[in-house]
Amino acid sequence: MCMFITSIDIRESLKGCLIAGAIGDAVGFKYECSENNQDISFDFNWIISDDTQLTLATCEAIYDSVEIKPEKVAERFLYWYTHKRLVGLGSSTLKALRELQVGGHWALVGRTGEYAAGNGAAMRIAPLAFKKHITKLTIKDICTITHRNDEAYSGALAIYYSIKAAIDGIWKGDYGLIDYIIEKIPDTRVRDRFIELIPLQSLSISEIGKLYKSSGYVVDSVPLALFAAQKINELDYAMILTELIKLGGDTDTVCSMFGQIAGSLYGTKIIPDNLMYQFEKLEITDLISEIVNNWKE
Numbered sequence: 086m087c088m089f090i091t092s093i094d095i096r097e098s099l100k101g102c103l104i105a106g107a108i109g110d111a112v113g114f115k116y117e118c119s120e121n122n123q124d125i126s127f128d129f130n131w132i133i134s135d136d137t138q139l140t141l142a143t144c145e146a147i148y149d150s151v152e153i154k155p156e157k158v159a160e161r162f163l164y165w166y167t168h169k170r171l172v173g174l175g176s177s178t179l180k181a182l183r184e185l186q187v188g189g190h191w192a193l194v195g196r197t198g199e200y201a202a203g204n205g206a207a208m209r210i211a212p213l214a215f216k217k218h219i220t221k222l223t224i225k226d227i228c229t230i231t232h233r234n235d236e237a238y239s240g241a242l243a244i245y246y247s248i249k250a251a252i253d254g255i256w257k258g259d260y261g262l263i264d265y266i267i268e269k270i271p272d273t274r275v276r277d278r279f280i281e282l283i284p285l286q287s288l289s290i291s292e293i294g295k296l297y298k299s300s301g302y303v304v305d306s307v308p309l310a311l312f313a314a315q316k317i318n319e320l321d322y323a324m325i326l327t328e329l330i331k332l333g334g335d336t337d338t339v340c341s342m343f344g345q346i347a348g349s350l351y352g353t354k355i356i357p358d359n360l361m362y363q364f365e366k367l368e369i370t371d372l373i374s375e376i377v378n379n380w381k382e
């Protein structure tokens with residue numbers, strides 16, 4: 086049972102978001118797309134994937150300035166791509182990066198159409214919630230770099246507003262998050278899924294998994310990540326990761342997004358020592374410290 090005080094400093098919240106998200110990504114990545122994940126262990130050599138890498142690349146583009154420039158975010162994505170620092174890229178993101186590499190414009194290279202309704206915008210949008218004066222247009226622009234799709238954007242908005250609600254003390258880890266998000270996002274299939282979850286909120290993660298699993302489709306993964314985040318006052322962080330991994334599907338992304346939201350609310354204190362020890366071996370602690378210590382809201 087988590088009983089933490091919710092008012093934390095913005096830097097601790099950002100640190101919690103980045104680290105709890107990265108751990109979710111690392112533990113989930115091993116089990117991605119495997120079915121019947123019943124025997125879950127976190128004791129293996131972790132690697133992080135695109136969820137964390139593109140979140141950190143976004144941070145690099147925005148941390149030391151109050152202004153967010155999509156072209157700078159695209160430039161950092163391309164830098165990570167050309168330096169072979171991205172693992173497990175989705176097809177829409179890969180398409181955009183290849184076209185950026187040959188000179189494409191950030192606003193035009195993102196994939197369009199129904200197959201662009203992936204998780205790739207939502208999984209990396211979290212850092213924007215730590216900035217003041219963000220408009221929906223800015224959020225859309227940042228999504229557009231890889232996903233020119235309204236479902237992908239709606240999923241990203243859901244993650245953005247969840248984290249913002251955690252930072253602003255509007256959401257305190259209870260069952261109000263999904264109701265709150267339904268009021269904040271446009272009418273899309275992502276929003277429809279949230280509405281379907283309303284009468285099911287008291288179900289356990291394993292029970293909801295019989296109805297909805299995570300997948301590469303943003304409609305499946307973002308609502309499930311928020312459903313899991315609403316359990317953070319009942320179950321501990323590591324247990325929620327385990328339960329999400331057991332469901333199978335896009336386990337790294339759903340665990341990462343859940344971790345980003347829960348970490349934004351409670352900071353790093355939700356992370357048990359054994360997971361923090363494993364995290365420190367990932368060699369992203371210096372980059373995260375640089376980002377957090379120099380963060381401009």
Ligand SMILES: [Mg+2]
Pocket residue numbers: 134135136172173337338
């Ligand atoms: Mg991934």
